[in-house]
Amino acid sequence: MLALETIDLNGAQSLFNLSNTLNLNKVLPNKVTIWKLRNNNPMRKSYINNNIKIEEFDCLTKLAVEMSKDLYPYIRVILQSRDDFDMNPEAWNDFKKRFLELIHERFNINSMRVKKLLDKNGNDEIIIKFLLTLALCSSAEGYQKLRTSLLDF
Amino acid sequence: MLQNKLLFNQSSVSLEIIGLPDYSNNDNKSQISIISQWKLMIIDKPLIEGNIDHLRSIMVAFYSYSNFLINNDTACYESQFIDIKAENFLTHKVLLKSSKPDVKPLNIKIGNSVLADIINCFDQFNSSSKVKKVNSVVLKNYPKKGLLKSIDKDKIFSNLLPPVLSLCTLLFVSSTFIYLYNVGEDKDEKVLINLN
Numbered sequence: 001m002l003a004l005e006t007i008d009l010n011g012a013q014s015l016f017n018l019s020n021t022l023n024l025n026k027v028l029p030n031k032v033t034i035w036k037l038r039n040n041n042p043m044r045k046s047y048i049n050n051n052i053k054i055e056e057f058d059c060l061t062k063l064a065v066e067m068s069k070d071l072y073p074y075i076r077v078i079l080q081s082r083d084d085f086d087m088n089p090e091a092w093n094d095f096k097k098r099f100l101e102l103i104h105e106r107f108n109i110n111s112m113r114v115k116k117l118l119d120k121n122g123n124d125e126i127i128i129k130f131l132l133t134l135a136l137c138s139s140a141e142g143y144q145k146l147r148t149s150l151l152d153f
Numbered sequence: 154m155l156q157n158k159l160l161f162n163q164s165s166v167s168l169e170i171i172g173l174p175d176y177s178n179n180d181n182k183s184q185i186s187i188i189s190q191w192k193l194m195i196i197d198k199p200l201i202e203g204n205i206d207h208l209r210s211i212m213v214a215f216y217s218y219s220n221f222l223i224n225n226d227t228a229c230y231e232s233q234f235i236d237i238k239a240e241n242f243l244t245h246k247v248l249l250k251s252s253k254p255d256v257k258p259l260n261i262k263i264g265n266s267v268l269a270d271i272i273n274c275f276d277q278f279n280s281s282s283k284v285k286k287v288n289s290v291v292l293k294n295y296p297k298k299g300l301l302k303s304i305d306k307d308k309i310f311s312n313l314l315p316p317v318l319s320l321c322t323l324l325f326v327s328s329t330f331i332y333l334y335n336v337g338e339d340k341d342e343k344v345l346i347n348l349n
Contacts, residue, residue: 135269
């Protein structure tokens with residue numbers, strides 16, 4: 001979701017609008033609920049273990065898939081920019097810069113997993129993995145694919 | 154008879170489906186139920202085409218490979234017609250093997266963006282109401298990684314068997330000695346009683 005928020009500068013609002021469009025209001029009635037659920041990520045600075053329920057997890061997964069469908073052209077441009085890095089590095093560099101800034105801002109940088117994300121020598125592979133997963137899940141069966149992947153993580 | 158053509162585009166990839174409607178099934182004129190030919194066009198790469206069986210196996214290959222990538226498995230798919238392997242995190246090697254005997258296999262290298270486009274094209278094709286579904290890859294329920302995956306039953310058995318056996322032997326031997334009649338101790342007690 002942080003990768004999606006990196007692309008969409010108004011990500012929090014877009015997620016809430018999308019939850020309204022998908023009729024997920026019962027589980028995600030406002031932006032604060034979405035924020036609280038996102039804080040279940042142990043890598044976050046504001047990590048709170050709320051014991052996320054399965055329907056809340058499903059709603060967040062649906063939001064991520066729908067948002068990656070909307071943002072697919074941008075995700076593709078960033079992936080292509082990394083593929084042709086010598087010719088066109090701008091999109092990749094911009095994305096990576098903002099993504100790392102968001103990680104610094106919101107994640108616990110003392111955590112080993114976050115340190116791995118911030119490691120300039122090896123983080124390209126991890127970031128590409130995130131983007132490729134989002135790109136491959138932006139389809140009709142994307143929700144099922146992403147859900148299986150996240151439950152397996 | 155004029156054949157119908159459908160084109161599915163996604164940035165650098167186009168999938169063209171050519172075929173006929175199945176009138177015995179009351180299909181529309183624009184529908185394609187019998188696919189006679191297909192073409193997969195990727196910018197800067199050779200044209201890929203074939204019959205319905207080739208399309209089916211190519212779709213299964215790409216969907217399975219993408220599922221391996223999403224699920225952090227070893228990204229490698231091999232079949233009779235097509236092999237896909239990850240060269241590194243940026244490039245994927247696709248080897249297309251022709252069913253004709255004298256045709257050499259075609260080796261193509263694609264990037265992540267092209268891979269995503271191919272999957273997107275196949276998704277459009279799968280979800281189109283104008284063409285009969287060719288393939289539906291069933292998502293496997295992969296077992297959970299981490300603790301459960303790292304547990305190897307044979308390894309546990311071979312590691313736990315020796316200490317369990319030795320403990321059992323020790324218990325058996327020590328319990329046998331506990332119930333043995335201690336003759337010397339009994340004699341000393343009798344002497345003490347007589348002295349009193």
